[in-house]
Amino acid sequence: MSALVIGTRGSALALWQANAVASALREAHEGLRVEVRTVTTTGDRVLDRPLADIGDKGLFTKELEDLLLDGAVDLCVHSMKDLPSQLPAGCALVGMLPRADVRDALVCGPRMQGARSLADVPAGARIGTGSARRAAQLLAVNSQAVPTPMRGNVDTRLRKAAGPDYEGAILAAAGLTRLGLQNRIAALIPVDQMIPAPGQGAVGVEARAGDERVQSLVDAVRDRRTEACVNAERRILAALDGGCQAPLGAFIRFEDADDGAAADAERFLALDAAVLSADGAQCVRARLRRACGGDADAGALALDLAQEAIELLLKGGARQLLRPCADQGGAR
Structure with missing residues (x-):
């Protein structure tokens, strides 16, 4: 079997993430050969201007996705907070590693x-x-x-x-x-003071849509809880932000029952989301918490929470706060 080729940016952090995916895949699939190939993205090259001045879509991903679609790499590894909410045609998000500290x-x-x-x-x-x-x-x-x-x-x-x-x-x-x-x-910084960007702390794997070999390999190392939460956070990003890199935070996580509860007590999904004015003087927040019956229900429940948060944020005036961003840009 030919080696599996991972595409990544060349920074120390990006290489750490790519090697974490490579190590997980090798451990899960004995004998699998995995190679890591680096590429310089627009966001890496242009360092003398704010991100908003050079565009707001795919600054750290486009060159990797071009290699993926050309067949030069089999998958790409990204920091999920850098991955646009809308992927190019022919690309698919196929898994995420367990999430690290989001703060x-x-x-x-x-x-x-x-x-x-x-x-x-x-x-x-x-x-x-x-x-x-x-x-x-x-x-x-x-x-x-x-x-x-x-x-x-x-x-x-x-x-x-x-x-x-x-x-x-x-x-x-x-x-x-x-x-x-x-x-x-x-x-x-506590989350109640600084809500993270959607996907912060998560490492994602992108592949060609319909690539069953890569999907089956990644299935063995995926963390479904992370995916349930991050996919719902990205739903909020897509609905409210739509590509503009805005003052928007969203974080969904599992929470245990209150201290002192029985060991078999139900768990919860909790959501914090906020849209702010650039000067921080205005803020619209959504805070939600719902009982979660089990991991099988988590994905659908997280998306339901995201939709409820979207409606609350819009009702509170999030669109008006985002309008200056749509005109001027800004990075999350």
Whole structure:
């Protein structure tokens, strides 16, 4: 059998993710040969402009998907928060690995070493982020902070955060942990202060639609719970965002019954979603929690929760908050 070829971006974090998929596949399928091929995407090449200025669809995925459709690779591995809600014709999302920590993390430079929360960020402190979602939620908690555009891979952003142009930065906790850089985390930001991007912390596998060989191989390493939650989060993204990289967060997760409940007590699916104005002054939220009978019901229930959240957000004025984003762009 020919080797299975995985396509990925070439950053350290992207390679970690691709190798995690490769290792899981090798462990599940004895004798399977897996190769990893790297490619540079538009989002990797163009680092001197905000993402919104170079487009908002497929900046970190298009070149990989072109290789996939041309048959040069058998599957692509993505950070799910970078994967557009609408995939190109001929491509399909075929699985996800178990999700890591979804939270965002505050990283402090030498002039902000005492900060242990967003509230501790001093007035005028420049906090690096390329994400409109992070910037808006930072301002909602601390209006005296100064979100400042920042691009680059994890190492680049950490270096910038320690330099003269920033006092700190906000990055995904999962990426820092995967690269063994958790010692750089000054604070893990609670979800009730900063709702993650749809799919944050999840690694996804994309293949050619109808490729039964790849699907059967990936089936052995898929995490259905992660997929149920992330697919529903992406439903919210598709309905409200539609490709504009907006100040929008959505997070769905399983929760156990309350402490002290019987061991066989029912579990729950919980949802938090928010759409914000760019300055964080306006926010529409949806918070929902429903009993979940079992994993077999989780996918449908998560989508039902997503639809209910969409209706609540729209009723609360989310469309009006997103309109400036549609005109100007911005990154999640």
